[in-house]
Amino acid sequence: MPTGSCLCGGIQFRIDAVLAPIQICHCSQCRKAQGGPFATNTPVSEASFQLLAGAELLSSFESSPGKQRFFCRRCGSPIYSSKASLPGVLRIRAGLIDEPLSVAIEAHFQTGSKAGWWPITDGLPQFEVNRPPAAEPSS
Numbered sequence: 001m002p003t004g005s006c007l008c009g010g011i012q013f014r015i016d017a018v019l020a021p022i023q024i025c026h027c028s029q030c031r032k033a034q035g036g037p038f039a040t041n042t043p044v045s046e047a048s049f050q051l052l053a054g055a056e057l058l059s060s061f062e063s064s065p066g067k068q069r070f071f072c073r074r075c076g077s078p079i080y081s082s083k084a085s086l087p088g089v090l091r092i093r094a095g096l097i098d099e100p101l102s103v104a105i106e107a108h109f110q111t112g113s114k115a116g117w118w119p120i121t122d123g124l125p126q127f128e129v130n131r132p133p134a135a136e137p138s139s
Contacts, residue, residue: 011054
């Protein structure tokens with residue numbers, strides 16, 4: 001099962017499920033939260049996410065109504081986000097996973113607000129505004 005940690009190693013977790021394909025989000029909030037052109041997320045069921053260490057370091061910020069972004073209060077690493085409109089689903093930041101990932105990128109989302117300085121050249125599906133209906137992640 002995949003494991004992961006923040007930059008300082010204070011927050012450590014395990015995912016007790018097969019990872020879903022990576023979703024790249026280009027919205028302006030993800031760019032600001034990540035400090036880069038996009039966020040790389042893999043959705044997992046909340047029941048599959050096991051926090052192994054660092055519960056006291058986990059902080060959150062409500063970036064828009066019903067959306068919480070969780071991060072390490074020591075090093076600032078973004079850990080995951082959750083949305084009230086998708087109960088039971090966490091979007092784990094793929095860059096935190098320790099093991100080599102065997103899943104591929106699924107698509108680019110929110111490309112209508114992507115950074116003008118970052119071209120998308122990979123030929124993957126692009127969704128300009130909203131995501132298509134998401135399937136529930138496997139557990």
